[in-house]
Amino acid sequence: MNPLELIQHNFDSFTKTEEIIAAYVLNDPKDFARAPIETTVEACGTSKAAMIRFAKKLGYNGYAELKYELSRFLIRSSYTNPEDKTEPDQTIQSITNYYCQAIHQINETVTIEQVRTMAKQICHARRVKILAINRTSLAAQQLQMRMLKIGIDSDSINDTVMMNDAINMMNEKDYCLIFTIKDNGKHYQERIANLNDNGCPIGLVTMAALPFASQCRDVINLPPVSKGYAKFIDEQAIYFVFVEILLSELAKIAELDQMALKNS
Structure with a gap:
């Protein structure tokens, strides 16, 4: 049920x-x-x-x-099933419709308050590390490059050894952002525990109900992509759209901080 x-x-x-x-x-x-x-x-x-x-x-x-x-x-x-078409040649329409529907569901699972809270943590942190393994590392790299354009320095890390080295140096003045579609605890459970021991705030962006989510300060649940409807759909499209949403709020906060600095 x-x-x-x-x-x-x-x-x-x-x-x-x-x-x-x-x-x-x-x-x-x-x-x-x-x-x-x-x-x-x-x-x-x-x-x-x-x-x-x-x-x-x-x-x-x-x-x-x-x-x-x-x-x-x-x-x-x-969702409607993009593969259930009466017309035999609807590949383009089916896939684009599905992506549009999947992206639109971000409105149902994410609030702007959640995004702003995460954006403030990133803007005001001394150091920002973005941890991502496999495909989510592409969205992490995109976020790192785009943040640099608005004056926010960060590092995206997809190597597990380098992750451990970075975590050992982080504390309450830093911010660690984790991108993971679905993690069984193999990659992040112990690392999140170590970050908490160091007092480092953690942001988690995921598509699954993870047991260690309660140990993270900020949690963003992106809508899961149902492979049953379209087996060629990639979750990264959802992550890239979320990156754009987060960047929008980061830019606003960074601009306000610069104005406040000029007026002080």
Whole structure:
């Protein structure tokens, strides 16, 4: 069952508090999937602990997994199958339509407040390191090059040995940004623990509900790409669009900082 069906199926077993949360989710699932937990808690008049208990009662490991699964369900239910065409030769239209739909779903999973918070951390950090392995390293390199054009120095690192060296030198004045589509803990779980030991703030941009996401200061959940609809679609298109969104906010903050410096 999808998350909404699970809520409806278990509704009779909910406490009064859980009924309030359930009604909120069923009434506006997109808002629940998109809003930070603080906003949802305030809207329901509950607590973070109540939200976590509610998610676990539905069978999820926690609140983050519930939000992720709900986001994924909403995204998939809004897609049309680009391979299901009555016309035999619609390759260009099918692929471009799918990319447009996938990119548009960023509006459903990411808020501008999340982007601005991450942008402020990057602008005001002493050093910025962007960690990315395999294909996500392309988006990381793009972000590094584009940030340099607006006066923000950073390093994108895709070598695991160099990652460890960089992490050992980072502290509370720095910012570490991690790009990963889906990580099973092999690459980043231990490294995130080391960054936290050093007091370094961490930003995570992912397409999956990762167990170590709660250990990161800022988390951006990009919409997952469903391979069932289009096996040739690459997640990197979503990451590159997110890079443009982040750069827009970085440029605004950098300009404001320069104006403040001139007036001081």
